[in-house]
Amino acid sequence: TARLATTDAAAVMKLGRTFPTVRRALERSGRLADARYVERATMSAERTGSLGEVDPSSVPYFSVAVLPSRIDTPGTPDAPDASASGRPGEVVVVGLGPAGPLWLTPEARGELAAAEDLVGYTTYLDRVPVRPGQRRHPSDNKVEAERAEFALDLARRGRRVAVVSSGDPGVFAMATAVLEAASEEPYRDVPVRVLPGMTAAHAAAARAGAPLGHDYAVVSLSDRLKPWEVIAERLRAAAAADLVLALYNPGSRSRVWQVGKARELLLEHRAPDTPVVLGRDIGGPEESVRIIRLADLDPADVDMRTILLIGSSQTRTARRGDGTEIVWTPRRYPEG
Structure with a gap:
């Protein structure tokens, strides 16, 4: 298939x-x-x-x-609009995984090949091979709502559209924007499907060992779409519940203090030597995975391509015979 x-x-x-x-x-x-x-x-x-x-x-x-070959057939950039055929359009939101083709699912690969139009953030579109006959519509990473409506408009005209998203499209990504727009007129009748992808948290966890082996919470540190007070309260609640934490969007050029503040909040509930996984560009050419102590977490080591996995009180580290350090969280939690 x-x-x-x-x-x-x-x-x-x-x-x-x-x-x-x-x-x-x-x-x-x-x-x-x-x-x-x-x-x-x-x-x-x-x-x-x-x-x-x-x-x-x-x-x-x-x-x-x-x-038959799709080259030089309807669907090429110079071809008439697909609505002339009377066939219905569709939007498929595709998760590309963290980076590279190895973590792209066969289902996602098939939909990307079948699409007539590809819509997405420029950086993510660049990860999709160029195919004859497909139209590509790159845009900035801060226009998610506009991007979603643009894709739905194409589908209303009979186009088969793939909206690309890094990681899993339902985790701090484009699926929400598309479905939100598709819940309102004039897009209620446009078919929308969401295809899962490998998440950054799971990819980083696999590289480090099994830090997500027990209950965990996922929180974005970006305060662009929600106030920091909400983020801080959620960090406190997750830390008090002794959950492992996967922290997305920890820092950027315009957000440099959130990681330090998060470290302070977590240290109210966690020991200084709590294991922390810093995963950067997982699956990409600049991949880096480090295991450090929570007390040693330095905001200068974090950017938007980094994901942080903060261990619980039960998370452990060990050094294997070949010198490799691994981290895991036991599935069994102590009683009492």
């Missing part, structure tokens, strides 16, 4: 009894409408047509499923 979704053109030969399986794969990959059926080509009993309209019981061994 993933290969059919991502390929430009394909042929599946000698269908026979495998026809229902091939048809299901084409349908799941979003390519059934493009697929053509050819039976006994060049013979007197030749039959051709749309594969989706073929009766499975009538398919002989000598038949072929064909996916």
